[in-house]
Amino acid sequence: MSGERFDVDHFDEFAPVALGRVGLRLVPGDLEMLRAVASVLDPVMSALDRVDLADLPVEKNLDLGRPPEHVAGADVDP
């Protein structure tokens, strides 16, 4: 959810409320499955949180069909 940190300690309270705000309703069994998915994917997703962005470029007008240097104005140094 945009701007809102995932709260592991209060998952069972947080998740249904946060999902409800975007119109998603949990049915019996969903919370347990969601917790299982989170336990697998959280470490994968959060690996990005530790990356130092200082040395990474920004690609404007991203065109994935071409290498970065061939996209006019696309490759901007930080």
Add this chain to the structure above:
Amino acid sequence: MTHPQDMSLREQARAVGSGELDPEKLLTATLERIEERNSALRAVAATFPRESMAMLASAPRGRLYGVPVTMKDMYSLPWRGYRNGTVRELGRPSASGAFRRLRDVGAVVVGIDNQHELGLGSTGLVSAYGVSANPWNHAHLAGGSSGGSAAAVTAKMVGGAIGSDSGGSTRLPAAWCGAVGLKVTYGSLPYDGYNGANSSFSGPGVLARDSADARLLLEALLARPLPVDDVRTVRVGLVRRPYWDDVDREVSESCENALAAVGLQQRELALPLAELGPSLLTVRAMAEFGASPPLDLLPQLNPMTRALIHYSALQPAWRLTRADRVRAGLRRGLAAIFADCDVLAWPTSPGPAPAIDSPVFSLPSGPQPVDRANVRQTVLANVTGVPALSVPVALHQTGLPIGLQLLAPWGEEALLLNVAQRIEDAVGRTWRPGQK
């Protein structure tokens, strides 16, 4: 007499084109072959003989005139919207871009292939159509998400199929089923009517029994020639970490042996940020696919798929901007190492197809979840946009195929096919994809 689906795609095209094979008889025989073999494999989700016959009746005399092919359930047809492995239509019926490319060369769409629900998995275990079985051993997985396409091709129901690939979904089932599978450069054909149309990492793919058939089908899909060329001077780059780490020993040895047999120059290279590929794809996939299913579909989805959608809604938006910075760095790094090599190579999947009732890899590090280990191997091509291919190189001691993956720079699909063809020649055909 040889069944026409025991012929390669190019043999079918040649025989129909020369008048030796009646295309109506080919279509009828193909539908019968699907009927005969599909109940054990659940590879083809739907056929539509009346519409296929009508398509044949109006087909132009192009390079694939009268040749039956199947398409993954992510493409809309004029008479059927895509369902994406779910219980109902999610896209409107239309002549999707991929469909038009096939129609324009005279091909006949004979069926829609089974796939993992919403494309959110590499196993094929979750689908409204049931689990696709591996043609080499029906107790094992065909893979995903284009598992039905790979199984249909290698079980000789059709000579070629159109899959899709958002994180390895064409290459992984190709590796497990012993097919050639190629994901195209991002955006290299019209994406309208394709479920991946709004994705920043998804691309259509072709699946065929060998690289020559894949070339013929891909030329139709890309609407441009992919010329055969000499690849003796091609340099192969090996990025050992993370792509050769924690891979089944027999898989890595078979891939090494294939590369040695082909006799191309090899060099070891490093790709900074490569280990973050799965993280950035997961973040992007959650943002792009998680929000796309209609809310009233959710109760009808498998609980695991629903949990992935719920999980996607809990992700902070700031992580997306971090993912895109990493992607920009990875694209720049990849462009740089393609100055030092022409293709990159590593195992497509870290292990052979697991059993349906035990979908776990046994890797040197121990038992590993299939999706996470698979995506690590294939995601680079998706997040950077380059084309990639899987070519079968050996049979594992389990009797299941092993695939070697090749990546090439943007737009270099012909190079991939040329190297794959040389690998096929070098490893020899002591076994044939699609034997079973």
